[in-house]
Amino acid sequence: MGERTKKLRKRTLTDQEVIKLYVKGKSTTEIGKCANVSSRYVRMVLHKHNVEMRSFGSWKRKYSMNxxxxxxxxxxxxxxxxxxxxxGTVARDMQSISFAQKEKYILEDIRKEIGSEQPIYKNMKTGVHLLTLxxxxxxxxxxxxxxxxxxxxxxxxxxxxxxxxxxxxxxxxxxxxxxxxxxxxxxxxxxxxxxxxxxxxxxxxxxxxxxxxxxxxxxxxxxxxxxxxxxxxxxxxxxxxxxxxxxxxxxxxxxxxxxxxxxxxxRKDLSTRKAVSTRKLDFLLIYTQLKSEQKVCDCMGIKITTFKRWLKNDKRFKLDFINLSKL
The missing domain is CATH 3.10.28.10 (Homing endonucleases)
Structure with missing residues (x-):
């Protein structure tokens, strides 16, 4: 009972919306994706309301495409x-493929290119749009x-x-x-x-x-x-x-x-450990003269956020800097 209640709270479509999609020809798998539930749960809803079920694979495509x-x-x-x-997703049990994306317009462009008028559905909980062909x-x-x-x-x-x-x-x-x-x-x-x-x-x-x-x-x-x-x-x-x-x-x-x-x-060798270590050493040497983190960053052409990241991720550098700061 607790599991069923948990599923009900996750649903993004009402029983009547589920039934309406099914009557329009949508599969239980497609409806489940739209409603954020399993296809088995969709069938349970349909049975509860005595909706006549189609035989597996008997649906006819409503929307044409290339x-x-x-x-x-x-x-x-x-x-x-x-x-x-x-x-994208290749359906395991259905003859369909699906695209998922938050930006609806790109799915609209894809749909137009493929020559389909298939509706694009939105999962209201995640904000992700779904195009199923x-x-x-x-x-x-x-x-x-x-x-x-x-x-x-x-x-x-x-x-x-x-x-x-x-x-x-x-x-x-x-x-x-x-x-x-x-x-x-x-x-x-x-x-x-x-x-x-x-x-x-x-x-x-x-x-x-x-x-x-x-x-x-x-x-x-x-x-x-x-x-x-x-x-x-x-x-x-x-x-x-x-x-x-x-x-x-x-x-x-x-x-x-x-x-x-x-x-x-x-910037040459920016990502190598040797180059980064050398730059940290240069920072400490220049700091002994300027005594200002911002001025050293300006002098070396680096961002203050880079210096702060070094402090956060490199304990040795942090200790050396603290010791220099006390001088």
Whole structure:
């Protein structure tokens, strides 16, 4: 009884809303995602209200679409496939695939590109929008042609993307599972499949970047660092871009850079332990003369937040600084 009450509190749709969606032709799995409950719970609601159940697989599609969309490569298809690899789901028991994203407009663009009028639903609790495309052909193409399977997170391999479409695929994956910190001049990808992330590392290296691979338990990260490097990366992924197909907030972050490429440089050896240790030692030496954290930061061209991070994360540096402060 306690478990059932707990589930009821999580629901985002009423019984009547659940029934209405089912009558309109939605599957119990789709309704469950919208209502934040399991498909079994949806069936319980329908039985409780004596709703006549359809036989499994007997529903007819209400919304048309280009079911062969993922058979032919294009700039837009490569982007959507990359986006799906990051933020998509292949249904295990249904003939459908789903996209999830907080920004509704990108799902609207994808829906239009694929030629569907399928409604986009919003989970009111999480704020995430869901676009589900019901198609056996599309599901099979995603699985057999591109190798994207149910429960893909830890096992997916990098699809065989033609080189001319690689930047668009990477942009799609970046919009789903990537981030840009302009202040730190860092682009980061995250994923749960080691083989996929190491393939990504290899591809970025082949494009002239100097990515770094970091293992963090069951997750893996690939970083591109440096002011010039992230400008080059943005030039690459946004070239020949259909204006519809990118997340605006990430595009706008890259556009914080106002200098032209020829005036940009990466700070040499910024990420190496040796270089950071040397910079910390320089800070302490200069501090003995200036006796001001801010003045030392200005002198060295670093942010005060960098100095504070050193104090927080490096006990030896903190102790040395405290001792110098007492002199």
């Amino acid at each position: 079911e062969d969309y993922f058979k032919t490569w294009s700039n837009n298809m490569a982007y959507i496939l990359g986006f799906f690899v990051a933020d 019901s198609s056996k052909i599309m599901k099979e193409d995603i699985m057999t042609i591109h190798g994207v399977m149910p429960n893909k997170s830890s096992q997916i391999k990098f699809p065989e993307v033609p080189k001319e479409y690689m930047s668009h695929f990477i942009r799609g994956y970046f919009d789903g599972d990537g981030s840009i910190s302009y202040e730190k001049y860092t682009v980061t990808f995250v994923g749960g499949s080691e083989i996929f992330m190491k393939s990504l590392l290899k591809i970025l290296t082949s494009e002239g970047f100097r990515p770094q691979f970091v293992s963090q338990g069951s997750y893996y990260r690939v970083h591109i660092r440096g002011r010039r490097s992230i400008k080059l990366f943005s030039n690459w992924i946004y070239k020949n871009t259909d204006k519809s197909f990118y997340l605006r907030r990430k595009f706008n972050n890259f556009n914080k850079e106002k200098l032209k490429l020829e005036y940009l440089e990466d």
